[in-house]
Amino acid sequence: MLLCDARGDARRQRHYLAALARHVEGFIVLGDDNDVRPALPRDLPVPVVYAYGESDHPDDVSVLADDEGGARLAAEHLITLGRRRIAHITGPASYRAARSRAAGMVAVLADYGLRPAGGTPRFGEWSQRWGRQAAHELLAARPGTDAVFCGNDQIAAGVAQTLHELGRRVPDDVALVGFDNWTEFAADCRPPLTTVDLDLEGLGATAVRHLFAAIAGHPSRGVQRHPCRLVIRESTIPAATDCLR
Numbered sequence: 001m002l003l004c005d006a007r008g009d010a011r012r013q014r015h016y017l018a019a020l021a022r023h024v025e026g027f028i029v030l031g032d033d034n035d036v037r038p039a040l041p042r043d044l045p046v047p048v049v050y051a052y053g054e055s056d057h058p059d060d061v062s063v064l065a066d067d068e069g070g071a072r073l074a075a076e077h078l079i080t081l082g083r084r085r086i087a088h089i090t091g092p093a094s095y096r097a098a099r100s101r102a103a104g105m106v107a108v109l110a111d112y113g114l115r116p117a118g119g120t121p122r123f124g125e126w127s128q129r130w131g132r133q134a135a136h137e138l139l140a141a142r143p144g145t146d147a148v149f150c151g152n153d154q155i156a157a158g159v160a161q162t163l164h165e166l167g168r169r170v171p172d173d174v175a176l177v178g179f180d181n182w183t184e185f186a187a188d189c190r191p192p193l194t195t196v197d198l199d200l201e202g203l204g205a206t207a208v209r210h211l212f213a214a215i216a217g218h219p220s221r222g223v224q225r226h227p228c229r230l231v232i233r234e235s236t237i238p239a240a241t242d243c244l245r
Helices: 010-020 067-080 096-111 128-141 153-165 200-215
Strands: 027-030 048-051 061-065 086-090 147-150 175-179 194-197 222-226 229-232
Touching: 027 200, 048 200, 061 067, 061 200, 067 086, 067 096, 067 147, 067 175, 067 194, 067 229, 086 096, 086 128, 086 153, 128 147, 128 153, 147 153, 153 175, 200 222
Parallel strands: 027 048, 048 061, 061 222, 086 147, 147 175, 175 194
Antiparallel strands: 194 229
């Protein structure tokens, strides 16, 4: 395996493609987000698979994390626990992942005749600072909020800090769910954070299987969405051990 980092530079990418195309059996193009990206040139002599990024050419195969499905897991978990005043605090609306996660959460709430606490999801930054700020604004406007689903674990860590400062107990008063299962924030949060795991290792393995199949003469096409999983910790259900769903 050869690994090259184009660092988002189109000229560097073209250099690597030209240098490697005659010496490898295929390419996996790894995105830095789940968004649509320009396809590689069609005259490459080897197959190409896109992982965690979607090619804009319909004949390519792209393996994406199922952001919307992961958000559905989080929202259904909270509703199952009896939470009904559920808010959503997430990253920039310019990010496809943020929009997809918000859409999945809103869709589940609608299935139960509910709307997000505060009326609509709150879009902002992928940061603890935004989590703290948004939580202050949310609880000032909607003090009865009983759950917060966050677009990533950094935001959730910031929300947890604000809840603690305001004397709100997690999960007794407000249940809290993050996204990404980033250990630095999720496992070290107090209490440990229930979160959605993208299963990036499984996503990568799926991309490799598609590449091997294409090398063997059986290419795939279209978008393949790799399922997420919910990692339940004490921020929603006090427990001695973690569990997966």
